[in-house]
Amino acid sequence: MSEQKRVFLVDAYALIFRGYYAFIKNPRINSKGVDTSAIMGFMNSLLDVIKRERPDHLAVCFDKGGSADRVELFEAYKANRDATPEAIKTAIPYIMDILKAMHIPIMVKEGFEADDVIGTLSKQAEKEGFTTFMVTPDKDFAQLVSENIFMYRPVFGGGYETWGIPEIQKKFEVEDPLQVIDFLGMMGDASDNIPGLPGVGEKTAKKFLAQYGSLENLLAHTHELKGKMKEKIEANKELGILSKKLATIMLDVPVTFNAKDFELSAPDIPKVTEIFQELEFRRLIDNFVKTFTVETTESGAATAVPESKKTASASDLAGAGQFNLFGTASTSAEALPNTFSRQTIATTSHFYQSVAPGMATDLFIKNVMAQTCVCFDTETTGLNPLTATLVGIAFSWEVGKGFYLPVPANQEAAQAVVELIRPFFEAEHIEKVGQNLKYDIKVLDKYAIKVQGKLFDTMLAHYLINPDMRHNMDVLAETYLNYTPVSITELIGKKGKNQLSMRDVPLEAQTEYAVEDADITLQLKQHFETELGSANIEHLFNDIEIPLLRVLAAMELEGINLDADFLTSLSADLDTDIKILEAKIYDVAGETFNIASPKQLGIVLFENLKLVDKPKKTKTGQYATSEDILSYLAKDHEIIQDILDYRGLSKLKSTYIDALPTQIEPTTGRVHTDYMQTVAATGRLSSNNPNLQNIPIRTERGRQVRKAFIPRNADYILLAADYSQIELRIIAALSKEETMITAFKNGEDIHASTAAQVFNVPLSDVTREQRSNAKTVNFGIIYGVSAFGLSNQTNLSRSEAKELIETYYETYPKLKTYMSAQVDFARDNGYVQTVLGRRRYLKDINSRNGVVRGGAERNAVNAPIQGSAADIIKIAMIAIYNALEVGNYKSKMLLQVHDELVFDIYKPELEAMKMLIKTEMEQAFTLEVPLDVDLDTGINWLEAH
DNA sequence: GTTGTGACCTA
DNA sequence: GTAGGTCACAACG
Numbered sequence: 001m002s003e004q005k006r007v008f009l010v011d012a013y014a015l016i017f018r019g020y021y022a023f024i025k026n027p028r029i030n031s032k033g034v035d036t037s038a039i040m041g042f043m044n045s046l047l048d049v050i051k052r053e054r055p056d057h058l059a060v061c062f063d064k065g066g067s068a069d070r071v072e073l074f075e076a077y078k079a080n081r082d083a084t085p086e087a088i089k090t091a092i093p094y095i096m097d098i099l100k101a102m103h104i105p106i107m108v109k110e111g112f113e114a115d116d117v118i119g120t121l122s123k124q125a126e127k128e129g130f131t132t133f134m135v136t137p138d139k140d141f142a143q144l145v146s147e148n149i150f151m152y153r154p155v156f157g158g159g160y161e162t163w164g165i166p167e168i169q170k171k172f173e174v175e176d177p178l179q180v181i182d183f184l185g186m187m188g189d190a191s192d193n194i195p196g197l198p199g200v201g202e203k204t205a206k207k208f209l210a211q212y213g214s215l216e217n218l219l220a221h222t223h224e225l226k227g228k229m230k231e232k233i234e235a236n237k238e239l240g241i242l243s244k245k246l247a248t249i250m251l252d253v254p255v256t257f258n259a260k261d262f263e264l265s266a267p268d269i270p271k272v273t274e275i276f277q278e279l280e281f282r283r284l285i286d287n288f289v290k291t292f293t294v295e296t297t298e299s300g301a302a303t304a305v306p307e308s309k310k311t312a313s314a315s316d317l318a319g320a321g322q323f324n325l326f327g328t329a330s331t332s333a334e335a336l337p338n339t340f341s342r343q344t345i346a347t348t349s350h351f352y353q354s355v356a357p358g359m360a361t362d363l364f365i366k367n368v369m370a371q372t373c374v375c376f377d378t379e380t381t382g383l384n385p386l387t388a389t390l391v392g393i394a395f396s397w398e399v400g401k402g403f404y405l406p407v408p409a410n411q412e413a414a415q416a417v418v419e420l421i422r423p424f425f426e427a428e429h430i431e432k433v434g435q436n437l438k439y440d441i442k443v444l445d446k447y448a449i450k451v452q453g454k455l456f457d458t459m460l461a462h463y464l465i466n467p468d469m470r471h472n473m474d475v476l477a478e479t480y481l482n483y484t485p486v487s488i489t490e491l492i493g494k495k496g497k498n499q500l501s502m503r504d505v506p507l508e509a510q511t512e513y514a515v516e517d518a519d520i521t522l523q524l525k526q527h528f529e530t531e532l533g534s535a536n537i538e539h540l541f542n543d544i545e546i547p548l549l550r551v552l553a554a555m556e557l558e559g560i561n562l563d564a565d566f567l568t569s570l571s572a573d574l575d576t577d578i579k580i581l582e583a584k585i586y587d588v589a590g591e592t593f594n595i596a597s598p599k600q601l602g603i604v605l606f607e608n609l610k611l612v613d614k615p616k617k618t619k620t621g622q623y624a625t626s627e628d629i630l631s632y633l634a635k636d637h638e639i640i641q642d643i644l645d646y647r648g649l650s651k652l653k654s655t656y657i658d659a660l661p662t663q664i665e666p667t668t669g670r671v672h673t674d675y676m677q678t679v680a681a682t683g684r685l686s687s688n689n690p691n692l693q694n695i696p697i698r699t700e701r702g703r704q705v706r707k708a709f710i711p712r713n714a715d716y717i718l719l720a721a722d723y724s725q726i727e728l729r730i731i732a733a734l735s736k737e738e739t740m741i742t743a744f745k746n747g748e749d750i751h752a753s754t755a756a757q758v759f760n761v762p763l764s765d766v767t768r769e770q771r772s773n774a775k776t777v778n779f780g781i782i783y784g785v786s787a788f789g790l791s792n793q794t795n796l797s798r799s800e801a802k803e804l805i806e807t808y809y810e811t812y813p814k815l816k817t818y819m820s821a822q823v824d825f826a827r828d829n830g831y832v833q834t835v836l837g838r839r840r841y842l843k844d845i846n847s848r849n850g851v852v853r854g855g856a857e858r859n860a861v862n863a864p865i866q867g868s869a870a871d872i873i874k875i876a877m878i879a880i881y882n883a884l885e886v887g888n889y890k891s892k893m894l895l896q897v898h899d900e901l902v903f904d905i906y907k908p909e910l911e912a913m914k915m916l917i918k919t920e921m922e923q924a925f926t927l928e929v930p931l932d933v934d935l936d937t938g939i940n941w942l943e944a945h
Numbered sequence: 946g947t948t949g950t951g952a953c954c955t956a
Numbered sequence: 957g958t959a960g961g962t963c964a965c966a967a968c969g
Contacts, residue, residue: 283948596964598951618951626952651953655963682959684956691961694955702954727956727958780957789957854957862958866956870959898956898959948968955960 004131007057007262008049008152009107009118011136016042016095018137018154020088029619030280034852035087039094043284045154049135050264051291052160053152057130057262059121060099061107061114062092090849094279101271105261109253115140116250122149124257133162140189142168143180143249173206175213182215185244194246195239199232215244267292269342270479277469278843289478292342343483345516352515354392354404354507361420364403368424371397373456375433375522378440379514381501385442386557386665386672390414391502393421394514396522402515409503418447428453435459435473435521438677441553458521460545461528463678464537467840471678477520480527485520486513540836544874545677551881551893552675552685559670560692560894560904563708563940564661570704571657574649581646588639595646598625611637628792652696656705663690675896682863683838683870685896693897697945706942712904716891717937719910720944721917722900724932725750726869727782730835733927734864735818739811744929751775757811758804777808781815782865784858819861826860834867835925869899872931876924877901883916902941910937 019041028037049055099106107117118141122132126148133152134141141151142163151163161167168177187205188196200208212218219241222234233240269292276285355364368374374397380388389409396402405421407414424430425444431454434440441451459471469475477483491513492500502510532538586592589609593600602623606615611633616624627644634640665672676686687693695709696702711718728750732740743753748763755766755774766774776793777785791801809816823845826832831841840863844856873896880893880901890906891913901921905913914935921933938944 594965596952597966598964599966620950622951624951647952648954651963655954655961659962676960680959684959686960688961691955694953694961696954698954783957783959786957793957858957866959869956900956946969948966950965950967952963952965954962956958 004129004148005057005259006053006055006131006133007059007121007125007257007259008053008055008133008135009121010046010049010058010060011114011118011134011138011141012042012060012062012095013114014136014138015045015154016088016091019043019045020085020091034090034279034849036091036094036279036281038085038088038091039098039279040281040284042091042095043098043281043288045135047284047287047291048154049152049160053133055133055264057259058264059105059107059262061117061121063113064108064110094275098272098275101275102267103265104267107255109255112250112253116253117255119144119249119251120253120255121257123251125259128257128259130259139180140184140247140249142172143177143184143247145177172209174209179209179214181244181247182213182218183209184247185215185240186218188243189247194243196243197233197240198236199229204229215240269482273469273475273479285475289484342478343481345486345512348483349400350516350519351401352404352511352519353402354406354511357417361405361417364405365420365424368395368397368403368421369427369430371430373397373431373433374424375402375518375525376440377434377514377518377521378443379502379510380443381503385439385446386667388443390418390443390447392510392514394511394518396515396518399523400519402519404511404515406507406510415447418444418449422449425449426452431456433458433522433525435476435517435524438549438553438556441550442557445553445557455546455549456525456529457546457549458524458528459678460549461525461532461541464541464545464838465528465531465535467678467681467683467838473517473520473524476524481520481523483520485516488513535839537837537839540838540871544836544871544878547878547882548874549677551877552677554881555893555895556672556674558892558894558904559665559668559672560902561669561710561712562660562664562671563710564664567657567661567705567708570708571653574653574657574701578646578649578653581642581649585639585642585646588642595643596650598622601625601643605639609637609639611640648699649701652702652705656696656702660690660705660708673895680870681840683834683867683874684898685870687896692895695941703942706945707940709902709941710939715907716904717907717910717939718941718944719903719905719913719917719935719937720900720941721903721921721933721935722897722945723869723873723921724934726872726899726931727865728778729927729929729931730868730872731782731815731818731865733929734835734868735812735814736928737812737814737818740815741929744932747932751778754778754808754811758807773804777804780805781808781819782862784819784861786854822860822864823857826856832860832864834864834871835927836868836871838867838871840864840867872925873899873901873921876921879920879924880917883920889913900945902944905937 016038020038022037022041028035028040030036046060050058096106107121109117115138118134118136122134122144125132126146130148132149134144134149135152135154137153145151145163145165145168147165153161153163155161163171165177168180169175172180172183174180174183183205184194184196186197186200186208187202188194188200208218212221219233219237222230222237225233269289272288273285276288355361374395376396377394379391379394381391382388389411390407392404392406394402394404405417407417425432426449432451433456435457436459437451437455437457444451458473458476462469462471462476469479474485474487477485491505491509492502505513532541582595585595589604591604591608593604595601599622602615602625605611605625606623616629618624630640630644634644660671663671671690671692673687673692674689676688679686685693696705709718725744728740729744731737732744739757740750740754743750749771751774752763752766752771754777755761755770756763758774758777759766759770761770773794773796776790780790780793783789785805787798787802787805790796790805791798794801796804822832826842826845830843830845831839833839840859842856842859844852845860847853847856877893877896883889884891884893889909889912891909892904893901894904895902901917903913903917918933918935922931924931936944
């Protein structure tokens with residue numbers, strides 16, 4: 001590496017274009033419909049340069065308004081650039097914002113191109129003793145190369161090559177890089193619309209340069225040329241001169257290279273993360289964070305903590321004479337000079353101790369019991385709380401300090417240690433802080449510990465503060481504390497066959513890792529507490545999400561009984577039918593192929609069988625074979641329905657019928673889903689491993705799966721309780737739309753009622769089709785209508801759909817007012833909220849891009865509706881759970897499916913339960929519209945629904 | 946082995 | 957048009 005100072009000047013548009021075209025076959029479109037290819041491509045390149053080269057000086061140069069001088073010279077100059085793709089235009093403001101957040105200087109000069117700005121700056125920097133690297137793939141820049149100025153060219157397929165004088169001499173076959181101008185003047189440059197000399201290409205230009213040295217000299221000696229070439233060049237001498245001018249990069253742009261301004265400093269990571277989040281650049285966030293942190297972590301880790309300080313033994317404590325667990329923290333490492341550095345365990349003063357058995361543990365327990373607020377974190381042998389066992393528990397109640405209580409592997413010994421700490425967990429007076437407490441609570445439940453007292457879960461807090469972000473602790477620490485915690489993979493390795501268990505990690509490392517987590521979580525709590533207050537969502541946090549966490553933990557631990565034998569027999573039936581369909585399809589197709597491969601299927605249908613003249617393609621260029629497209633073709637070709645059936649049955653078999661029995665937990669014999677409380681942006685729960693919120697119901701075949709969900713035993717019965725039309729009731733109440741409110745109050749069929757109103761017929765005369773269309777519009781309203789979407793969902797044309805929506809709004813004028821009011825609120829405040837004040841931030845609500853803005857507007861309407869429904873059922877769940885606990889009932893709440901709760905009811909409690917559940921659900925929240933809950937019971941979930 | 950895509954399941 | 961999750965395939969490392 002050169003000892004000289006190095007400055008990197010980035011040619012923004014060149015890299016943006018390059019990035020955009022790199023993705024051209026497979027453009028990156030995010031969920032809001034924004035083409036982010038150009039931004040992604042550019043950021044990848046920029047981060048790559050920073051990662052590889054660690055420049056100390058860097059700037060990004062843009063064009064502005066094109067080059068007036070060059071356009072004056074030649075009308076057609078860079079006409080190509082006028083056809084800038086829309087995706088690149090929209091990318092520019094984002095890239096500008098990102099660069100600002102990264103504290104990278106942006107160089108633009110009205111009326112000049114980036115080439116000229118870079119050229120001028122390079123020469124100035126050279127005078128100041130800098131080595132300059134021009135980051136661009138554009139060969140025009142070769143003319144600027146000198147002993148201190150290099151081209152830094154991205155290479156397709158990854159990597160970079162540096163072009164200095166020798167490389168230029170070789171590539172262009174010139175002596176002096178300045179001759180590159182002559183070279184370009186002769187051969188022209190199609191991408192820049194530099195015409196060049198007619199008939200002169202790369203080969204000829206090189207020959208001329210070798211012979212004449214310059215364009216001018218060539219033109220002065222045209223008499224030496226022969227034939228057609230001579231005629232052409234003599235007739236176009238002026239064009240040659242002009243081309244050379246166009247190709248000449250200006251070195252006198254009124255910009256100044258000020259080294260200080262170009263120094264690369266630490267980026268505003270939260271800000272950048274926020275923008276990346278908005279663009280949905282998940283992996284780029286990681287890459288970005290790594291790029292700006294990686295350097296420092298290796299340097300200090302090994303020397304961070306003197307070994308002698310890591311474990312406090314009883315004798316240490318006794319030696320201290322009195323109760324003093326802390327001693328003096330003397331483990332601070334020097335802050336590292338690197339400007340990118342984020343704090344780590346190696347750079348931060350900390351005092352983490354493991355607690356030895358015996359007297360030290362006794363002293364520790366006494367101390368922890370004297371606290372009022374303690375953060376804890378359990379370390380276990382795995383991620384599944386049902387099978388994992390405790391390895392240790394970390395505690396922290398003061399920033400930078402904490403203790404680690406190891407738990408032995410032997411079950412009896414483990415329980416003995418747990419008994420010592422039981423008073424802490426069961427102490428009402430100690431507030432417990434943690435990250436994802438649901439997990440810790442589930443683990444501790446296996447040791448018969450019920451965690452009592454006030455809870456503060458940092459993951460839940462952050463979910464309410466910023467539901468669109470991710471909430472894992474490492475990200476939170478990096479974002480809010482500018483701190484990179486020890487990575488779990490550093491301890492136990494990447495997942496796979498060689499991954500260690502936490503129990504295999506040396507105690508010192510366990511301590512450092514575990515107590516750090518507790519310490520960080522405690523610090524995050526202090527941060528989030530104030531944010532919850534300023535967003536006015538403490539009520540939602542303390543009275544909904546936190547109590548719900550205990551409810552979900554209980555439901556997950558409970559699990560649900562599954563009739564695996566029944567599914568096995570279904571599987572066999574299904575297998576037969578799938579094989580029959582398969583044979584039929586192969587027969588019609590005249591060949592065997594993989595029907596499950598959309599790629600192969602597309603080729604068979606549209607190339608071999610030629611079912612359609614102009615088949616639709618997906619964004620990746622494959623034939624689209626989605627259900628809605630194939631359905632259109634079903635009546636014309638018998639093979640289509642068979643394919644659809646095949647796919648439906650395969651999905652049913654693989655996802656449900658075959659997968660569910662494998663998810664039975666051997667220790668309990670039941671299926672335990674995991675409810676995610678911090679995933680859905682609207683406030684809903686989600687369910688996985690397995691997902692019990694998408695068990696089939698719509699088709700007869702699929703519905704059979706529900707028969708496999710059965711009560712605990714013959715003394716029990718399943719009960720399903722679902723809210724009837726809760727989202728429509730909410731929108732009716734919030735909008736105060738009297739007609740709709742009245743219909744609900746009268747207990748009418750709301751879709752029929754809507755149809756009667758919209759089509760202006762008596763309720764009794766509403767046809768099936770009218771009701772069906774009204775139902776579609778009703779749902780459309782909840783989702784944020786568009787005529788396009790509506791016509792896709794019905795047999796109505798676009799204009800009929802538009803008319804129906806207009807009539808709908810005339811019928812329910814207040815609904816329309818309400819929806820506009822939501823959008824206006826979002827515009828003014830940047831967020832919308834539910835009945836309980838749960839917020840969803842809508843950054844795009846004022847976007848200039850209509851597609852993006854439209855998406856945000858639909859969210860503005862939908863989020864409060866969907867979110868309020870989620871709020872209400874959460875209230876009901878907490879109330880019911882508490883009532884079941886207080887009443888000491890045997891009946892249990894098992895599942896939540898957005899507007900439905902499923903219970904295992906102890907038969908003698910059935911009547912009491914029906915009353916309790918219906919009442920709590922209907923009274924959970926008072927609206928101007930009554931809430932209505934339907935109850936059903938059965939010996940399986942299908943019967944109960 | 947991981948990752949993205951297309952397909953399909955739910956409220 | 958909203959909000960989720962899981963599967964098989966295919967392409968990448």
